[in-house]
Amino acid sequence: MKLQPHHLTQLRQRFFRKELSDIFETSEMTLWRWENPVNKPLQKKGPKPKVNQNTLKHLGFYLKRNSDLNQREIANYLSQQINQPISQQTVSLLLRKSNITYKKLTYQYSERKKHKMAQEVWRFSSLIKRYIPTGIVPSKLLALDECSFHLNEAPRRGYSLKGTRTISQRPGNKGVNHTLILCIQFLESQGVIHYKLIKGGLKTQSFHDFLQGINLSSQEKHYLFLDNAKVHHAKKSCLKLDLPTVRDLLASKNIEPVYSVPYTPELNPVELCFNIIRQSVEKQRPRTFEELELAIDKVVAELQKENFIEFFRHAFAKLTAWRVFFNH
16 A cells, blocks of 8 residues: 555654554555655767656556566567557566565455445544543553464475575375464453364354453453454354353453454454464474474464563554545
């Protein structure tokens, strides 16, 4: 998501550029270029190029809509636009000059529509504002999510000499899916209050059992942030199992569920914990359920030393950035 200069002007009143670079997962230099765009084209001597600035601008818009093209397909497209042959090498040079690079695609949920998301962002942020500034102790805030693991986990990156592949080994068969459920609290340390690894996907009974295992004082009200997965709203499936609904079970523990913006996992602070857990598990390469359990126990013990307040603040900062974005 590229921000316009007026967006950044608003955000810079609340955040340092370093904080914004973490929120939008880009470099400080990129943010500076967004904030200080160069509108005047550079004047160069020499023969008139085949591709002018208007064509390059049109190419930029075209690649925004068709980002998965290869250079041969781009060359064919440009050739049709200017009625001149364009080589793949020329395309490569033009892309470099335009600061357009070929990178791994970052996928977002296709169901995430802008107008609906704007409404959900305002709904969720109004709930946050209702809870935090009105005298509620932040330590009463909780967050919960799930993450899948297989028994062929392995590191995804490694070092090797330039121009050579980095080769490693892992099983071709993923095996059975396993699910880690994690619940954290707004604390400086020891923020993991409950976690459980289960075989297979998350079902109503498993989720119900997990919630039963959250042991907090029912004398004080807590607020649990979680996404909109069906199991998090379970009613009919609970009744079929002769269990209280999820909302009723949480109410019995004096916990109020606060559902996040749909299809926006980055607003859940637990996602940052999963990044740490997954990286550690991949390095340990567990190949049995028992090994996976031990690997997760080990990294959770280390995770307890982290400042969980920063995880929550990071998620809330992203929410603030979304609000500023949709306000313009």
